[in-house]
Every structure is written in C-alpha cells, then in structure tokens.
Amino acid sequence: MRLRLLVLYHLACAYDSLRANRSRTILTVLGIAIGIASIIVILSLSAGASRIISDQVNDLSGTVAVVRPGTATDQPQLNNLTSALAGSKTASNLTEEDLNDINQIDGVTAAAPLMIIGGTVTAGDTVPEESTIIATTPELPTVSEMAIREGQFIDSVTNVNTAVIGAQLAVDLFGTEQAAGRTFRTHDRTFTVIGILARTDNPINYNNVDFDHAAIISLDSGKQFNQNVASIQQINIRTNDSKDLPSVIKQVDVELAKNHFGERDFTILAGEDLARPANELFYAIGATLTVVAGISLLVGGIGVMNIMLVGVAERTREIGIRKALGASNSHIVWQFLLESLVMSLVGGLLGYGLGYIVAFAAARTFLTFNPVFSWEIAAAAFGTALIVGLLFGLYPSIRAARKDPIASLRQYH
Amino acid sequence: MSKTTTPPAIVLKDLKKVYGMGDAEQTVLDGIDLKIQRGEFIAIMGPSGCGKTTLLNILGLLDHADDGEYLLDGRSVDTISSGRRARIRSEQIGFVFQSFNLIPGLNVIDNVALPLTYKGTSKTKRLIEASKMLSTFHLSEREYYMPWQLSGGQTQRVAIARALVNNPSIILADEPTGNLDSRSSHVIMQELSDIHQQGNTIIMVTHNPNLTSYASRVITMLDGQIASDTKTPRPKKSRIATKQRLDSRRETKKQAKKEKVASQQRRRS
Numbered sequence: 204m205r206l207r208l209l210v211l212y213h214l215a216c217a218y219d220s221l222r223a224n225r226s227r228t229i230l231t232v233l234g235i236a237i238g239i240a241s242i243i244v245i246l247s248l249s250a251g252a253s254r255i256i257s258d259q260v261n262d263l264s265g266t267v268a269v270v271r272p273g274t275a276t277d278q279p280q281l282n283n284l285t286s287a288l289a290g291s292k293t294a295s296n297l298t299e300e301d302l303n304d305i306n307q308i309d310g311v312t313a314a315a316p317l318m319i320i321g322g323t324v325t326a327g328d329t330v331p332e333e334s335t336i337i338a339t340t341p342e343l344p345t346v347s348e349m350a351i352r353e354g355q356f357i358d359s360v361t362n363v364n365t366a367v368i369g370a371q372l373a374v375d376l377f378g379t380e381q382a383a384g385r386t387f388r389t390h391d392r393t394f395t396v397i398g399i400l401a402r403t404d405n406p407i408n409y410n411n412v413d414f415d416h417a418a419i420i421s422l423d424s425g426k427q428f429n430q431n432v433a434s435i436q437q438i439n440i441r442t443n444d445s446k447d448l449p450s451v452i453k454q455v456d457v458e459l460a461k462n463h464f465g466e467r468d469f470t471i472l473a474g475e476d477l478a479r480p481a482n483e484l485f486y487a488i489g490a491t492l493t494v495v496a497g498i499s500l501l502v503g504g505i506g507v508m509n510i511m512l513v514g515v516a517e518r519t520r521e522i523g524i525r526k527a528l529g530a531s532n533s534h535i536v537w538q539f540l541l542e543s544l545v546m547s548l549v550g551g552l553l554g555y556g557l558g559y560i561v562a563f564a565a566a567r568t569f570l571t572f573n574p575v576f577s578w579e580i581a582a583a584a585f586g587t588a589l590i591v592g593l594l595f596g597l598y599p600s601i602r603a604a605r606k607d608p609i610a611s612l613r614q615y616h
Numbered sequence: 617m618s619k620t621t622t623p624p625a626i627v628l629k630d631l632k633k634v635y636g637m638g639d640a641e642q643t644v645l646d647g648i649d650l651k652i653q654r655g656e657f658i659a660i661m662g663p664s665g666c667g668k669t670t671l672l673n674i675l676g677l678l679d680h681a682d683d684g685e686y687l688l689d690g691r692s693v694d695t696i697s698s699g700r701r702a703r704i705r706s707e708q709i710g711f712v713f714q715s716f717n718l719i720p721g722l723n724v725i726d727n728v729a730l731p732l733t734y735k736g737t738s739k740t741k742r743l744i745e746a747s748k749m750l751s752t753f754h755l756s757e758r759e760y761y762m763p764w765q766l767s768g769g770q771t772q773r774v775a776i777a778r779a780l781v782n783n784p785s786i787i788l789a790d791e792p793t794g795n796l797d798s799r800s801s802h803v804i805m806q807e808l809s810d811i812h813q814q815g816n817t818i819i820m821v822t823h824n825p826n827l828t829s830y831a832s833r834v835i836t837m838l839d840g841q842i843a844s845d846t847k848t849p850r851p852k853k854s855r856i857a858t859k860q861r862l863d864s865r866r867e868t869k870k871q872a873k874k875e876k877v878a879s880q881q882r883r884r885s
Contacts, residue, residue, distance in 0.1 A: 208738060520717070526678070527705065529702055609678050609679055612717065
C-alpha cells in the first residue's frame with residue numbers, strides 16, 4: 204500500500220523531471236528505441252522466415268513425407284544447416300527403383316522425385332543468372348500442390364524435349380510470362396516450353412527449390428544428362444489422409460532398407476522435421492544478428508546511465524532536501540530507478556513500433572515473407588528494455604541515494 | 617510553558633563531533649550537554665564555526681555524533697539504522713533552511729506536501745493537508761506558483777509550511793532569516809513565534825542578536841561548547857519593539873523618513 208503510493212508518486216515525479224529536460228530525454232529514449240527496434244526487426248523477420256516452411260507443411264495438412272539421401276541425424280549441425288540451402292549436395296543413393304517401390308505402397312497417393320541437375324539454360328544470347336533444372340515425374344504437381352498458370356505439366360505422353368518453367372525464369376529468358384511454345388537450350392539440347400508455373404514467390408520451401416526459377420523436365424531427359432542414371436535428391440510422398448502417414452513412413456522405411464541392403468543411408472522427414480533444418484538456420488542467423496543488435500542496445504543503455512548520472516549530479520541539492528524531509532535511501536533509489544525505467548520502457552514501446560514499421564517496409568520491398576507478431580517477441584523486447592533500464596539505472600540511483608545529505612544541502616547552483 | 621510532566625523532547629549528553637583526521641583534525645562539538653523541553657523556543661547564537669549548524673544537523677538526524685548520547689523523545693537514536701532515521705525525520709522533525717531549499721521543479725503545494733509523501737499519505741490527503749497549511753500562512757493564492765515566482769519572504773513561509781505539514785515534534789531552523797530583508801525577516805519571525813505559541817518546539821540557529829528576543833531561551837556557543845544558556849521570560853510587547861530593532865541601518869533611515877512624513881501628515885490633519 205505504502206509502496207504502491209510511493210511508486211505512483213515517483214512515477215509522477217519521473218514524468219515531471221523527464222518533461223523538464225525534454226530534448227535530453229527524447230534523445231536518450233531514441234537510443235533505446237533504436238536498439239529495441241533492431242532487435243524487433245531481426246526477431247520478427249527471422250521468425251517470419253522460419254514460419255514459411257512450417258506453414259507449407261501445415262497447408263498440406265500432414266499428408267506429406269520426404270525422403271532424402273544421407274542420414275540427417277549423423278550430420279553435424281552446421282553441415283545440416285548449409286545443406287538446406289545448397290540443395291542437398293550429398294551424393295544421392297536414391298534410385299528409380301526406390302521411387303517405384305514407394306509408389307506401390309498402400310496409402311500413397313503419389314510420389315514424385317526431384318532430380319536436380321547442374322548447368323545453365325539459355326535462350327538465344329540470354330543466360331539468366333538464376334536457374335535450376337529439375338527432372339521429375341508427372342506426379343509432382345499432385346504431391347506438392349503446384350499450380351500451372353498456362354499450358355500443361357509434363358506427363359507420360361509428352362515429348363522428352365518439352366519442359367515446364369517457372370514464371371520468373373520465363374521472364375528472364377524470354378522477357379514475358381507468355382512463353383508457351385518458345386524454346387530454350389541446355390546441355391546441348393533444345394526444349395520447348397509447354398507450360399508455365401504459377402508464380403509462388405516462395406524461394407524457401409521444403410523442396411529446397413525455387414520453382415519460380417526452375418525449368419522442369421521429364422525424369423527420362425534428366426537421366427540422359429546424367430549418363431542414364433537417375434540421381435534423385437528427394438522423393439516427395441503424398442498420402443490420402445494424414446492418418447495414413449505414420450504407417451506409410453514405416454513401410455517406406457522397410458522397403459528402402461531392403462533396397463539399400465539393410466543400410467539406412469536415407470532420411471524420411473515429415474511434419475515439423477521438414478521445416479527444422481531451415482528453421483535452425485534462420486534461428487542461428489537470427490540469434491547472431493540479435494547479439495549484434497544487442498550491442499546497439501548496450502550503447503543505448505550507456506546513454507541512459509550517462510543521462511541519469513548527469514541528472515543525479517544536477518539534483519544533488521534536491522536529494523539533500525528530500526533526505527532532510529524524511530526520504531530514506533530506498534526512496535531516493537526508487538525515484539531515480541523509476542526515471543530510468545520510464546525512459547527505457549518508453550524507448551521499448553517506441554522501438555517496438557519502429558521495429559515493425561521497418562520490418563514491414565523491408566518485407567514489402569525485397570523480402571518474400573512477412574514479419575511475425577508474437578507474444579514471445581513482444582516479451583523479449585519489453586523484457587530487454589526493462590533489464591536495460593534496471594541495469595543502467597541502478598548504479599546512478601544508488602549513487603544518488605548514497606549522497607551525504609549535509610554535503611548535498613551545502614551545494615549551491 | 618509545560619515542562620514538568622512531559623519528558624524532555626531532546627536530551628544531549630556529552631555530545632562530541634570531530635571532522636577530519638590527523639593534523640587536520642578539528643573538534644566541532646566538544647561535549648555538549650543539553651536538555652530541551654517540549655514547547656521551548658531556543659535560539660542558538662555564536663560566531664561562525666562554533667558548531668551551531670553541526671549541532672542542528674545532529675539534532676535533525678542528518679549527521680552522526682562521534683561520541684556522547686542523543687535521546688529524542690526519551691529514545692536513543694545513536695545506533696538506529698539509516699532507514700529508521702529517515703522515518704524519524706519524516707515524522708518528528710521539520711527543517712527550515714537559510715536558503716529556503718524548495719525543490720525548483722515542484723510547485724508550491726507539491727513542495728509543502730513533500731514530507732507527507734515519505735510518510736505514505738495518499739495523494740488527495742497530501743494535497744488537502746498542504747492546502748490547509750498554506751492557508752494558515754496566507755499563501756492560498758500561491759498554491760500553484762513555482763518557487764521562482766515567489767518573493768524571498770513568501771518562499772520562506774512556504775518552507776515553514778512544509779516543515780510543519782507533518783506535524784513534527786521539533787522544528788529546526790538554520791538561520792531562517794539569513795537571506796531575507798528586514799521586513800520579510802520580521803514576518804517570518806512572527807510566524808515562527810506564532811507557531812511556538814501553539815505549542816511547537818523550535819530550535820533556531822541565528823547570527824542576528826535581535827532575533828533572540830523572540831526566543832524563550834538563548835544558548836550561546838563558543839568553540840564547540842555551550843558558553844551561556846539563559847532563559848528569557850519574553851515580554852508580551854517585545855514583538856512590537858523588535859520590529860524596529862530588526863531593521864538594518866539603511867532600512868531604519870527609510871523608516872525614519874517615512875515616519876517623519878507620516879507624523880507630518882498626522883499633524884496636518
């Protein structure tokens with residue numbers, strides 16, 4: 204009761220004294236706000252990035268599993284992280300036979316391979332900077348829920364020299380998305396475009412392929428570029444129902460182990476596990492950047508301490524008066540501590556808003572995903588603001604409280 | 617006044633205070649024995665550096681004595697914690713300073729209400745009490761003025777109102793009229809005298825011998841010791857007499873001129 208009254212009183216005092224030194228307060232608060240804003244930008248965007256894959260997995264309502272070569276569990280984490288971006292460069296030991304066996308399993312609606320082929324695509328003199336050639340089977344649109352914007356997907360009857368390309372690759376190659384019927388060359392062969400994929404704006408996904416920049420050819424063509432061997436980087440499996448998924452995964456495991464002489468040199472991922480490698484990467488990047496942003500917050504905090512020390516020195520006499528009138532040391536500590544807390548929390552609030560403004564601006568201009576609002580991020584922002592206020596306000600406050608009232612009263616301005 | 621039944625408000629036994637150390641050691645208080653009854657108005661006189669202010673600071677629990685005993689309302693306050701000392705300051709002691717010491721950032725009523733804050737009084741109650749106190753000093757219209765908008769005399773009246781607002785058992789005044797002109801000094805002394813007559817204990821440090829006529833007891837200090845301690849049965853009419861004595865020489869000349877003019881006018885009418 205007594206304490207609550209005092210806190211209210213000191214809050215009012217803090218408000219008054221902060222208002223009295225308006226420009227000084229604003230600059231100090233700005234220092235905190237910038238620090239908090241950078242933390243917000245980083246946390247909200249990295250959370251946004253790692254949510255992309257989770258959302259895709261959720262959109263498929265738990266009916267998708269993915270087989271990848273290599274054992275994910277054995278791999279050191281960093282290796283695992285980079286493989287997510289590099290498109291699984293492990294030498295592939297998944298074969299067409301594996302794919303066929305998977306297709307036979309009960310409960311599997313469809314399974315499609317992803318065979319990623321190196322090399323460039325060209326149309327005349329145009330060589331797009333970014334392109335991926337993927338060989339797959341006609342089942343891929345069913346499995347990964349891909350939409351065709353124009354034309355058709357490759358199927359069992361289409362010519363081997365036909366391809367489906369991503370919307371952005373069409374623009375890069377031909378200057379237009381209306382590219383059906385045009386031709387491009389790769390590996391010394393000419394392909395005719397028979398379909399254009401709908402734009403996904405989704406470079407980060409569990410296929411590790413940006414379909415906007417992809418040229419999709421049939422698995423037979425892909426094999427021809429690879430000395431007639433299908434080197435499959437990933438097999439996507441779709442089941443009828445999410446309930447079937449666990450049993451399907453078990454059967455796939457058994458079948459593939461049989462094909463691979465009992466060696467489990469492959470990984471089956473489903474649900475959250477699909478998103479994990481990329482998520483871990485984003486978290487690692489986010490954490491590193493947060494530490495850097497923390498340094499700017501540290502600078503802001505030192506600014507608070509600096510201003511508080513100036514305030515304490517300026518108000519030495521006031522401290523003496525207050526002590527003479529009955530203020531105890533803890534009263535004085537509270538008075539100054541609340542002042543620094545008010546500054547840092549207002550800074551936190553400002554920084555929260557500012558951070559999201561910047562994050563949304565960045566998302567709109569050059570990112571393909573939106574920042575995330577979550578109570579964790581808000582708590583992290585205000586928690587750090589609070590800690591900064593406490594940490595950097597405590598020393599000046601204690602210094603204020605320790606002042607000798609007699610010496611303080613003797614000090615003239 | 618009443619001094620037989622109640623225990624003395626303050627008892628000092630062989631109080632000592634030393635500043636500095638080694639060659640620079642300086643004994644400021646050298647064995648002070650003093651008993652102050654409730655309701656006394658004490659003027660402490662003495663040359664600069666005789667230890668008056670130090671004594672006042674120790675009485676007000678702002679400073680520690682190095683040796684000796686200090687009983688406030690019959691309780692020893694030598695060994696209590698700084699928190700308890702602050703509590704006693706807030707509940708039992710009112711300070712009036714030479715340089716007024718209002719907090720510049722707070723308006724008049726907030727300054728007066730300040731001691732109540734540390735007692736834990738609610739905001740509304742604080743403001744009501746402060747307002748009441750200000751009205752007894754005829755400062756009701758000045759409640760929301762800032763300290764710099766007041767004259768010296770008004771500022772000191774606000775400071776006295778502040779010292780009284782928590783209803784302290786003793787009021788400590790360190791040269792309350794030191795920064796005031798003679799007219800304002802007189803007003804302030806009258807206020808203090810009124811407070812005294814209402815039964816408050818006042819201990820005042822002063823350089824001005826004229827002010828001692830308001831006091832019921834005059835203590836003279838010299839080199840950290842009490843040189844003389846005299847009770848002055850205060851004549852009722854002395855207040856009017858001191859009015860003139862208070863004034864500085866220049867003031868007296870002005871006053872004389874004024875009086876001349878006044879008397880001339882009186883004669884004419």
